[in-house]
Amino acid sequence: MLNSGRIFILTAFGLSDVKRRPSVIQVLISGLFLGGVYALLAVGLSLAFGIMGVLNLAHGSLAVLGAILYKKSLVLHPFSPWIFSVLATPIFLCLGFILHLIIVTPFRNLSLSEGVVASLIASLGVAFILEDLFVWWQGWEPISTYFSFPTFNLFNLKIPGLRAVLMGMAAITIGLSTLFLKKTDRGRSMRALSQDQETASLYGINPGITSMSALGLATIMAGLAGIFYSVLYPLGPRDGLDLTLKALFIVVAGGMGNLRGPAVAGLLLGLLESFAGFFFTYTSTDTIVYSLLIVYLVLKRGRRRQ
Amino acid sequence: MKIWRISFLTVILGALVISAAYFSEGYLGILVFSLIINGIMAVSFDIPGRSLGLISLGHATFFGMGAYCFGISITQGFTFFPALILSVLLSAVGAFIITLLLAGLGHGYYSLATLGVLIVFQRLSETLESLTGGSAGLYIPETISKLHCNILAAFLLLATAAGHVLYSRSRWGLYSKETEASEEAAEAIGIPTRKVKTASLMISAIPASMAGLLHLARTSHVSPVSGFSLTLSITALLASRIVPARGILGPLLGVLLITAAEEVIWTKFEGFNHALFGLILLGAAWYQGVQSSEAGLNLIKKFRVGEK
Numbered sequence: 053m054l055n056s057g058r059i060f061i062l063t064a065f066g067l068s069d070v071k072r073r074p075s076v077i078q079v080l081i082s083g084l085f086l087g088g089v090y091a092l093l094a095v096g097l098s099l100a101f102g103i104m105g106v107l108n109l110a111h112g113s114l115a116v117l118g119a120i121l122y123k124k125s126l127v128l129h130p131f132s133p134w135i136f137s138v139l140a141t142p143i144f145l146c147l148g149f150i151l152h153l154i155i156v157t158p159f160r161n162l163s164l165s166e167g168v169v170a171s172l173i174a175s176l177g178v179a180f181i182l183e184d185l186f187v188w189w190q191g192w193e194p195i196s197t198y199f200s201f202p203t204f205n206l207f208n209l210k211i212p213g214l215r216a217v218l219m220g221m222a223a224i225t226i227g228l229s230t231l232f233l234k235k236t237d238r239g240r241s242m243r244a245l246s247q248d249q250e251t252a253s254l255y256g257i258n259p260g261i262t263s264m265s266a267l268g269l270a271t272i273m274a275g276l277a278g279i280f281y282s283v284l285y286p287l288g289p290r291d292g293l294d295l296t297l298k299a300l301f302i303v304v305a306g307g308m309g310n311l312r313g314p315a316v317a318g319l320l321l322g323l324l325e326s327f328a329g330f331f332f333t334y335t336s337t338d339t340i341v342y343s344l345l346i347v348y349l350v351l352k353r354g355r356r357r358q
Numbered sequence: 359m360k361i362w363r364i365s366f367l368t369v370i371l372g373a374l375v376i377s378a379a380y381f382s383e384g385y386l387g388i389l390v391f392s393l394i395i396n397g398i399m400a401v402s403f404d405i406p407g408r409s410l411g412l413i414s415l416g417h418a419t420f421f422g423m424g425a426y427c428f429g430i431s432i433t434q435g436f437t438f439f440p441a442l443i444l445s446v447l448l449s450a451v452g453a454f455i456i457t458l459l460l461a462g463l464g465h466g467y468y469s470l471a472t473l474g475v476l477i478v479f480q481r482l483s484e485t486l487e488s489l490t491g492g493s494a495g496l497y498i499p500e501t502i503s504k505l506h507c508n509i510l511a512a513f514l515l516l517a518t519a520a521g522h523v524l525y526s527r528s529r530w531g532l533y534s535k536e537t538e539a540s541e542e543a544a545e546a547i548g549i550p551t552r553k554v555k556t557a558s559l560m561i562s563a564i565p566a567s568m569a570g571l572l573h574l575a576r577t578s579h580v581s582p583v584s585g586f587s588l589t590l591s592i593t594a595l596l597a598s599r600i601v602p603a604r605g606i607l608g609p610l611l612g613v614l615l616i617t618a619a620e621e622v623i624w625t626k627f628e629g630f631n632h633a634l635f636g637l638i639l640l641g642a643a644w645y646q647g648v649q650s651s652e653a654g655l656n657l658i659k660k661f662r663v664g665e666k
Contacts (some may be wrong), residue, residue, distance in 0.1 A: 157649035166646065171412060172469075175526035176592065180636030247577065283376065293588075296636070304470055339481040346474045349467055350459050 079330045080323065085212070087322020088176065089280045091259035092296060094314040095300035096273030101303065102310065103155055103266040107169055110176040111274050112293050112295030113182040118278030119287045120186060121193045126197060131282050133199055134221055137276050148271030152264045154178060160260075181290055186289035187326045195284035218280045223297055225276055226315055229269060231313070242266050246251075301345040363607055370610050371516060382505035385650065391504075391576060394511045395569050395618050399590060400597035400609040401518045402565040405525055405560040407598050409534035416476030417566060417594050419456070422585030423479065424449045424567030424638070425574040429496040430489060439500040442571060449567035456492045457559035461552055473588075480586040495581030507576040514572065518565040522606050525561055541640050589635070593620065599643050632661035 097111045119244045121143070122136050131139070155174040201214035233239035241262045243250040249259055279296075281287060302321050306313030319339065328340040359603040374397065399417060406412045427445035436444065461469050489498055502510075525531045533554045536544045544551050571630045574580045597612035616638070623634040 055613035069605045155643075158644050162647065168641045170646045173596075173639050177636040177639030177641075177643065180639065182629050182636075182637075297477065300470055301474065304467065333485075336481075336485055339478055340480070341487060342474045342478045346459075346471055346478065349474070351461065351470045 057094065058220035069163065074307045075330070079326045080090070081209070081324035082215070084319060085215035085219045085327030086284065086326060087220040087319035089277050089284065089318075090223055090298060090302060090321050091318025092222040092273055092280070093277035094299040094306065095311050096270035096277070096304045096319045096344070097296075098283050098306070098311060098314045099229070099273070100267055100270040101186070104263045106156055106171045106267070107168060107175070107300065108151075108155065108267075108270070109116055109172060109177075109293070109296050110151065110155070110178040110182060111180045111299055113144050113186075113277030113292030113298070114144070114151075114271055114274035115281060115295050116186060116195065116289060116292045117147075117182065119197070119282035120190055120289075120313045121199050123190070123195050123274075133197075133218065137279055139276055140279065141272050144272040144275035145268040146276075148268030149264055150179065151271060152267045155262060156267065157260070179296065183290045183292060186292075190289060194288050195282050196286035199283055215284060218283060220356065222277070222280060225273060226311065229273070230311055232269070232327060238262070240266055257306075274337045298341075301342070305345060305348055308326040319357065363605065365626045367610070368606055370607075370614070371519060374511040374515065378508040378612065379505070381500070387508065389617075389621065391508055391511060392621075392658050393613065394508070394515050395517050395573055396590075396593055396597060396617050397610060398511070398565050398569040399524050399594040400613045401515070401522050401606060402562045403594040404598040404606070404609045405522055405562040406481075406555070407533075408530055408594075409526060410555060410558055411538045412555075412559075413595065414470035414472040415469050415588070415591055415595070416474070417562075418499075418585070418587045418590040419472070419476045420449060420453055420566035421477050421570035421573070422483070422580070422582075422587070423452050423589060424570030425580040425585045426483060426570075427452075427567075428500050428571035429574050429580055432498045432501060433496070438575070441501070445571050446568060449570075450564055453560060453563035453567065454556075454580070457556050457563060459642040460554040461559060475586065476591065480582045481580040483586065490582070493582060495579055495584070496662055497579050501533075501575055509583045511572045511576075513566055514565060518605050519610075521561055521565070525558070526605070530554060530557055545588065546579075546606060553659060564639060588641055592639070593617075596642055597640065601643075 058116060086214070093111070100106050100108050100111070118140065121140060122131075122133065124138055125131055125139075128266055155171050155178060158174070159170045197213060201212075203210050203212050205211070231239075233243055241257045242265065244255070244257055245259055245266075253259055253355050254263075263287065269347060278287070278295075289296075298321065302317045303314050305320075306315070306317030324341055324344065325337050328337045332340065364440070373546050374390070374394055377386075377387070381387045392416060399421065403414065403417045407414070424445055427448045428441055431444050432438075432440035432533070460468055460475070463471055484493050485494075497560045533549045533551075536547075536549055536552050541551050544554075546630060570585065571578075593616055598609040601608045601611040602617060603611060617645045619638055621629045623638075627634055
């Protein structure tokens with residue numbers, strides 16, 4: 053089964069060179085793990101857009117903040133990424149509440165389209181402010197955290213244990229969020245609000261508190277994605293907007309407002325980036341990824357009028 | 359158009375043209391030139407922005423395209439005017455392909471796609487090192503004097519402003535407004551919405567690409583970050599939105615405000631200029647929010663002269 057899978061991948065990419073076989077599979081695995089982190093990042097953004105109609109351009113900067121906080125915490129104590137994720141959750145929840153007061157509350161009286169533009173500009177402002185604060189706080193050096201974890205063998209393939217655990221954690225976070233939205237009262241309120249705000253208000257749902265909780269949850273996801281990302285790859289203090297853009301494109305490709313689509317699209321983006329870096333140069337990765345996403349937008353979304 | 363508005367507009371444009379001719383060297387020369395370039399970008403951004411409601415986050419794509427086409431033509435041995443004509447033609451073809459592809463997208467998706475196009479061009483100009491000079495950028499020798507550059511830029515601003523007024527008053531401008539109100543309804547009454555969008559976006563793209571080539575001609579250097587600049591795109595967006603005045607006066611006054619603020623930020627607050635630019639963005643967004651609330655409206659009315 054696994055061999056036929058290998059042969060399919062190798063044939064699909066026109067590779068028959070025996071020496072390159074393990075590399076392709078490793079790239080596939082690495083892409084999946086990176087995709088897991090992208091999925092976590094994108095699901096948070098999709099949640100915020102689906103419930104509040106807010107395209108939060110500071111989402112990636114919050115991920116960078118997560119990475120910086122984790123790096124700083126390592127000076128105090130060698131926390132594992134998963135322990136620190138649990139400890140950082142309340143901090144990101146509070147940050148989400150504060151962000152709500154800055155980029156959502158002031159625009160509640162605007163029409164939907166005006167509100168989207170205003171919150172987009174405000175969140176871009178927050179992203180710029182955070183970028184400078186990050187440079188001031190920790191300098192220009194890339195944020196990279198190291199955590200030692202064993203690698204294990206599975207069907208003669210080397211699986212990096214840390215990446216597998218992080219991907220598992222990303223999947224658990226997405227799963228818990230889906231359960232929260234489906235099974236809890238607050239989650240149901242969020243879903244009701246995303247469908248019809250006025251009717252939801254008539255049923256006693258407080259739109260302010262509910263959307264604040266949604267942004268809090270989205271911020272937690274961004275923070276966790278940043279912590280996980282910094283363990284895998286170094287992050288620059290000004291990489292927030294790049295991360296946001298990737299997450300935005302994942303959300304657009306996967307469908308705004310739902311959680312399953314962006315999760316799948318995130319995994320695909322991770323694979324796409326890994327393979328683009330493998331077959332072409334590392335610098336051409338972004339060009340290929342963004343070009344494909346634009347083509348997707350033009351072909352798929354251009355037909356569906358908003 | 360009211361008389362006071364025409365007079366005010368003439369004073370602003372006249373002052374910019376005279377300053378362009380008078381101050382070509384030194385700090386003031388650079389300031390006037392950046393005012394004019396920001397003006398061209400904001401007014402050209404406003405053409406589809408106001409009539410079609412399309413928010414482009416990648417308007418600087420055309421700016422960078424013009425600059426790089428011009429720079430490559432000069433390095434290939436062309437003189438100023440042939441290079442200018444060639445780069446305008448090449449940028450127009452590039453802009454036509456981009457606008458044709460993106461014209462079918464709805465508002466939110468259009469904004470995202472324009473941002474994506476900006477990043478693709480930025481990365482391409484970094485990757486194609488032999489042609490574009492890579493991350494370090496492209497350096498060209500001086501092709502025309504700074505004074506001529508300023509004067510050409512000032513006339514381009516006048517032409518863009520005239521294009522804005524003429525377009526908004528033309529049949530196509532009315533078609534655009536109808537398309538913005540409801541694309542389906544516009545199509546039902548026989549308006550070719552796709553053509554309208556493409557025409558409007560093309561009218562907006564060409565002045566931006568010419569601004570890019572004039573910028574390179576004056577500064578002799580363009581890099582992926584300065585050519586395909588997100589900050590330039592955002593400045594154009596902000597300038598066209600920040601002043602709630604109708605017609606062309608809004609983006610022109612917006613440019614005066616934003617360029618002045620940027621000048622203070624980039625020169626006086628080293629290390630925190632992004633943060634201060636971010637504060638301006640926040641302020642602009644909050645101002646929109648305040649305008650929409652009843653308490654905010656009452657507050658604004660109190661400060662308006664002659665309004666009871």
